[in-house]
Amino acid sequence: MILYFSGTGNSLSAARFLARETGDTAVHVVDLTAHCGTCRGIQDKVIGFVFPVYFGDLPDPVREFAEYTRFAPSTYFYAVATCGSTPGNALYNLQEILERKRCHLSYGRAVPMIANSTATWKKGVTYDLSRLETARKKLVSIATAVRARTVNTDEVKRSLTGSLMAMQLVRHMGKRRFAISVDIEACTGCGICERLCPMHNITIKNGKARAGDQCVSCMACAHWCPSGGILVHGHAISREDQYHHPDIEVKDLFLR
Structure with missing residues (x-):
């Protein structure tokens, strides 16, 4: 199962691509929560998280879903953070949540795409759509890694920017x-x-x-x-x- 969260479509597009390439199913975490009721356990052998980076971190609905859902420790977990530039602490923080549940994030990658925040402070925005083709190529390699159950967390780390943005005042x-x-x-x-x-x-x-x-x-x-x-x-x-x-x-x- 691929659990995604998306506002303007970057993460949904990534989740759909990975679903096609891996033969899996993409489900919006909010839709799943709404239809799960009190059933908060997922026992799938492979679970992917695909989400945008907000304020250098996980979107709140993704964080809450990961914290309150029961998973099997033997599950192969992977995560894809779509972002304007860097993943901040998003991948690292997801890893920490899973570790507290005796689970392990086996693979994590950031996929730079197009930031939807630019137009909130700038007019006459020119979006570089070539970034989406670069993102697609990275998603191809991610799908290959997931199919092979690759373990690689080189991109799962804390960042100074993410830590600064996590400060309460900021x-x-x-x-x-x-x-x-x-x-x-x-x-x-x-x-x-x-x-x-x-x-x-x-x-x-x-x-x-x-x-x-x-x-x-x-x-x-x-x-x-x-x-x-x-x-x-x-x-x-x-x-x-x-x-x-x-x-x-x-x-x-x-x-x-």
Whole structure:
């Protein structure tokens, strides 16, 4: 089983590719949690985690899923961290969680793709899509390693940047910088953001979106909004600056 989390499609694209190459199944961790109920054990012999890096770390839903789900110690675990540049402490922290459960991360790799945060502070963004081809080539090698049950954790390590971003003050400032709100005038009440939000943090009330305080900064709502109704730190991302992986459609990310 491949457990993924994705906001604008990078990690979903990677998870789908690995699923095809390894003959496995990709499942959104939020969908699995919603349908698992009290059954929190997964006994698969091979489990892959595919996730983006937020603030130099695991997305909160991935961290919580890994912490509260029971796994078999004999499972072959691997992890793929999609990122704008480096994985920070994300792979290392996942390894630590698994170790506390008497499990072991056998293989971990970072796959640099395209950061969806750039458009939150810059206008007129030019996305270098050639990075996605480079990422695909790395995913080919990852799939080969997984099929061979390769053990290699060379990229699973702590980083200074990741440690700095984990500091409470820095994390708090980052959360404020990427805070989501709604432009009531621009919002059309289409409901896309509500169906995308992995935290169920956005709801449609009286024909308009309403944002709560459980945001994990995946940026899905802002990058998929067709009307500029979702604001990041008070600013809308223009349609021209929105990013989502070209192989992924918005419906692919709707929660089941």
